[in-house]
Amino acid sequence: xxxTQTIIRPSFPTDYQSILQRVYAINPVRYGRTRNYLxxxxxxxSPYITHGVLTLPQVRDMVLxxxxxxxxxxxxxxxxxxxxxxxxxxxxxxxxxxxxxDPQQDIRTYEAPTAILDANxxxxxxxxxVRVLYETGYMHNHARMWIAxxxxxxxxxxxxxxxxxxxxxLLDGDIASNTLSWQWVAGTFASKKYFANQANLNKYSxxxxxxxxxxVSYDELRSATIELPRELRLVTHLxxxxxxxxxxxxxxxxxxxxxxYHAWSLSPTWKAxxxxxxxxxxxxxxxxxxxxSEKRVQFILALAKxxxxxxxxxxxxxxxxxxxxxxxxxFQAHPAVNHWRGYATGPVWLFPQLPQKMYGSFFSYWKKAQxxxx
Ligand SMILES: Cc1cc2nc3c(=O)[nH]c(=O)nc-3n(C[C@H](O)[C@H](O)[C@H](O)COP(=O)(O)OP(=O)(O)OC[C@H]3O[C@@H](n4cnc5c(N)ncnc54)[C@H](O)[C@@H]3O)c2cc1C
Numbered sequence: 001x002x003x004t005q006t007i008i009r010p011s012f013p014t015d016y017q018s019i020l021q022r023v024y025a026i027n028p029v030r031y032g033r034t035r036n037y038l039x040x041x042x043x044x045x046s047p048y049i050t051h052g053v054l055t056l057p058q059v060r061d062m063v064l065x066x067x068x069x070x071x072x073x074x075x076x077x078x079x080x081x082x083x084x085x086x087x088x089x090x091x092x093x094x095x096x097x098x099x100x101x102d103p104q105q106d107i108r109t110y111e112a113p114t115a116i117l118d119a120n121x122x123x124x125x126x127x128x129x130v131r132v133l134y135e136t137g138y139m140h141n142h143a144r145m146w147i148a149x150x151x152x153x154x155x156x157x158x159x160x161x162x163x164x165x166x167x168x169x170l171l172d173g174d175i176a177s178n179t180l181s182w183q184w185v186a187g188t189f190a191s192k193k194y195f196a197n198q199a200n201l202n203k204y205s206x207x208x209x210x211x212x213x214x215x216v217s218y219d220e221l222r223s224a225t226i227e228l229p230r231e232l233r234l235v236t237h238l239x240x241x242x243x244x245x246x247x248x249x250x251x252x253x254x255x256x257x258x259x260x261y262h263a264w265s266l267s268p269t270w271k272a273x274x275x276x277x278x279x280x281x282x283x284x285x286x287x288x289x290x291x292x293s294e295k296r297v298q299f300i301l302a303l304a305k306x307x308x309x310x311x312x313x314x315x316x317x318x319x320x321x322x323x324x325x326x327x328x329x330x331f332q333a334h335p336a337v338n339h340w341r342g343y344a345t346g347p348v349w350l351f352p353q354l355p356q357k358m359y360g361s362f363f364s365y366w367k368k369a370q371x372x373x374x
Contacts, residue, residue, distance in 0.1 A: 014302035032074030046172035052265040089176035099188035108156030111235035125205035137171035148185040159186040242287035247314040257328040265332035268306040
């Protein structure tokens with residue numbers, strides 16, 4: 001029997017003051033020492049960063065109010081991963097849905113391993129991480145790597161469908177970070193596949209377990225000769241759907257500038273002091289293509305409440321009433337709203353000094369970025 005330990009179940013408040021307090025609570029020194037452990041001092045900020053409530057430079061600068069760059073470098077390093085993935089998405093667009101560098105090797109299925117979805121792999125740390133995901137909408141970074149590795153590199157699933165399953169349930173589900181991380185683990189956006197064995201899980205989860213299909217050496221794991229339990233060979237085809245709220249008509253005052261928000265630009269400070277009509281546009285076509293859970297929909301609607309007088313429009317951009325009569329349409333640039341017309345602000349980068357282009361690897365981006373750490 002495994003020595004069981006419950007994995008932390010974080011909660012995610014939605015009011016802006018609590019979110020800011022969470023940023024000030026970060027201790028980047030403890031973070032650097034413990035972030036790989038499931039009970040480490042991670043920030044739990046990703047849902048807010050994903051939805052644009054906080055920007056990366058805002059988080060960095062708030063941390064640097066209390067810590068030196070040297071103390072905060074490990075933390076800024078991780079923020080930079082997110083920026084790197086965004087740079088790649090801006091550059092490649094929909095091509096991030098194809099294997100980026102090399103085709104995935106040894107594919108056995110294009111579906112998702114049922115045992116992972118059912119939290120029934122027999123590996124306590126993995127199953128518990130999936131249960132935490134379903135309960136809270138969060139999974140620790142290391143657990144995400146383990147799950148993706150078992151799904152793609154042990155069970156032989158093509159990365160796409162399992163990645164969509166994880167994206168669906170995460171409160172921080174982010175097309176760039178999620179898709180490109182899965183590709184990184186599966187070896188299609190990295191020089192090799194990522195593997196973790198039971199000893200690694202035991203060390204970082206605090207849960208001691210032996211005699212599992214992962215309780216083997218890395219050579220055995222990589223050689224793909226391990227005996228998979230029958231349950232791990234069963235697969236499920238997922239048909240995920242987004243339960244958006246029903247569309248309701250809205251009116252738009254065309255004498256004011258029209259500030260449009262999307263689900264990734266929910267900052268209460270963006271143009272806060274200006275007099276404008278403000279509308280959050282939830283496009284069904286987007287959420288059909290990239291489904292998210294009911295929990296995530298409710299989270300987005302709760303975050304939207306931080307923006308005074310924000311109207312909610314469930315419909316396509318071109319269906320907005322009186323769009324052609326609006327004196328000015330302004331929104332925050334984002335790859336998911338490239339089809340919107342008007343004045344797009346941003347994007348806001350940690351390292352605006354670096355040109356927008358394809359960076360071949362995270363480390364080539366980090367190497368250039370380091371010059372601008374202040
Ligand atoms: C398979 C897989 C899927 C992932 N899917 C997503 C996703 O959909 N959305 C998402 O935001 N992150 C994703 N990540 C990255 C990372 O797991 C999460 O950002 C992190 O776990 C969020 O928790 P935190 O806010 O406590 O992070 P912290 O460790 O406290 O880091 C602070 C911030 O830095 C950024 N960050 C940290 N680590 C990474 C990383 N490895 N890659 C990119 N950004 C990082 C995030 O914005 C995070 O909020 C994924 C990683 C893997 C391996």
